[in-house]
Amino acid sequence: DIQMTQSPPSLSASVGDRINITCRASQNIRMFLNWYQQKPGKAPKLLIYAASSFQSGVPSRFSGSGSGTDFTLTISSLQPEDFATYYCQQSYYAPLTLTFGGGTKVEVK
Amino acid sequence: EVQLVESGGGWVQPGRSLRLSCAASGFSFDDYAMYWVRQAPGKGLEWVSGISWNGDTIAYADSVKGRFTVSRDNAKNSLHLQMNSLRTEDTALYYCAKDDSSGSYFVDYWGQGTLVTVSS
Numbered sequence: 001d002i003q004m005t006q007s008p009p010s011l012s013a014s015v016g017d018r019i020n021i022t023c024r025a026s027q028n029i030r031m032f033l034n035w036y037q038q039k040p041g042k043a044p045k046l047l048i049y050a051a052s053s054f055q056s057g058v059p060s061r062f063s064g065s066g067s068g069t070d071f072t073l074t075i076s077s078l079q080p081e082d083f084a085t086y087y088c089q090q091s092y093y094a095p096l097t098l099t100f101g102g103g104t105k106v107e108v109k
Numbered sequence: 110e111v112q113l114v115e116s117g118g119g120w121v122q123p124g125r126s127l128r129l130s131c132a133a134s135g136f137s138f139d140d141y142a143m144y145w146v147r148q149a150p151g152k153g154l155e156w157v158s159g160i161s162w163n164g165d166t167i168a169y170a171d172s173v174k175g176r177f178t179v180s181r182d183n184a185k186n187s188l189h190l191q192m193n194s195l196r197t198e199d200t201a202l203y204y205c206a207k208d209d210s211s212g213s214y215f216v217d218y219w220g221q222g223t224l225v226t227v228s229s
Contacts, residue, residue, distance in 0.1 A: 034215040036154075043204060043219035044154065050213060087154055091214035096142055096159025096168040098214065103153040 002027050004088055006101035012109040013078050021073045021104045023066075023088035032092035033071045035064055038103075039084045047086075048073065075106075083108055111135040111218045113205045118223030121195055129223055131188040131205030139163070139183035142208035144216060145190050147201035147225075157203070158190065159214070173199075195227045 003026040013019050023033065031051040036044040046055045048064035051071060061076045075082055088101040117129040129145070145157040158179040159168045167179055178191040188205055202222040209217040 032213055034213075036216075038154075043221055044216070045219075046209075046215065046217050049209070049211075049215050055217070085153075089154075089215060094168060095166060096144070096161065096208075096214060098144065098146065098156035098159065098216070100154040100156065 002029065002090060002093055002099050004090055004099050004101040006086075006088055006104050008104060009102065010105040010107060012107050014109045015078055015080055017078045019075050019078055019106065021086050021088075021106075023071045023073070023101050025069045025071075025090055027093070028068050029090045029092040031067050032090055033064075033066065034089045034091075035062075035073045036087045036089065037082075037084045038087065044087065078106070082106065111207065113207060113218060113220035115203065115205045115220045115223035118203065118225045120226045120228065122229055123195060123197055123227055125195055126191070126193045127195060127225060129190040129192065129203055129205075129225070131220060133186045133188065133205075133207070136207070138181075138186040141210050142214070143181060143188045144206040144208065145179060145188075146204045146206050146216070146219075147199075148204070148222075149198075149201040152201075155201070159208075160188070162210075192225070195225075197227050199225060200227045201225060 005024045033051045035048040038044040052064045085105045112134045114132045144159045176194045204222045205220040206216040207218040
C-alpha cells in the first residue's frame with residue numbers, strides 16, 4: 001500500500017508569511033496528488049488537484065508543485081482565513097481508493 | 110448547487126449495525142463515483158469506501174473490509190453504507206463525498222457528515 005507522509009505535522013506562522021507543506025509518497029504517483037483544506041467543524045475543501053491545478057475559486061496565493069514522490073503546497077502570503085489543517089491525498093494505484101496524508105495544522109504564531 | 114446530506118448516524122453498541130445514507134442533489138448523480146470518508150474525533154481523514162457510477166466497481170479500506178457494504182440507488186440519487194459488527198474504533202464523523210469524475214479519483218464536494226459513536 002502507498003503511504004503518504006506530510007511534514008511538518010504542525011507549524012506556527014504569522015499573517016503575511018510564506019509557508020510550505022510537503023507531502024511524500026512511498027511510491028511514484030506521477031502527478032496524482034491533491035490538496036484539501038479543513039477548518040474546525042467543517043468539511044474538507046479541495047484546493048489543488050493533479051499536483052498543481054487550482055480548484056475553481058481558490059485564491060492564487062495557494063500553489064502546488066511536485067511530481068513522482070515529493071510534493072509541496074505553498075501559501076505565498078498567509079491570510080487569517082488560511083489557519084486550518086491541510087491534507088494531501090493520492091489515488092494513483094487503485095481505482096476509487098483515496099490515501100490521505102496525516103495532515104498539517106497551520107496555527108497562529 | 111451540489112448538495113450531499115448524510116443521515117443515519119447515532120450511538121450504537123459494539124457488535125451492532127448501522128446504515129448510513131447520503132441524499133445527493135444538484136448534479137447528475139448517476140454520472141459520478143462516490144465515496145465515504147471518515148474522521149475520528151481529533152484525527153485525520155480516513156477513506157472508507159468508493160463506488161463507481163454504476164456500482165460495478167467497489168473498493169474498501171482494509172479496516173472495514175468484510176464488515177461494511179457500500180451501495181447506491183441511482184433512481185433515488187442516494188448512497189448508502191451498511192456497517193455491521195461495529196467496533197469502538199469505527200467512532201467517527203462519516204462524510205459522503207463526490208468524485209470529480211476526471212478519472213483521477215479525488216473529491217470535489219463533501220457533505221457535512223453524520224456522527225457515528227460506537228460505545229457500550
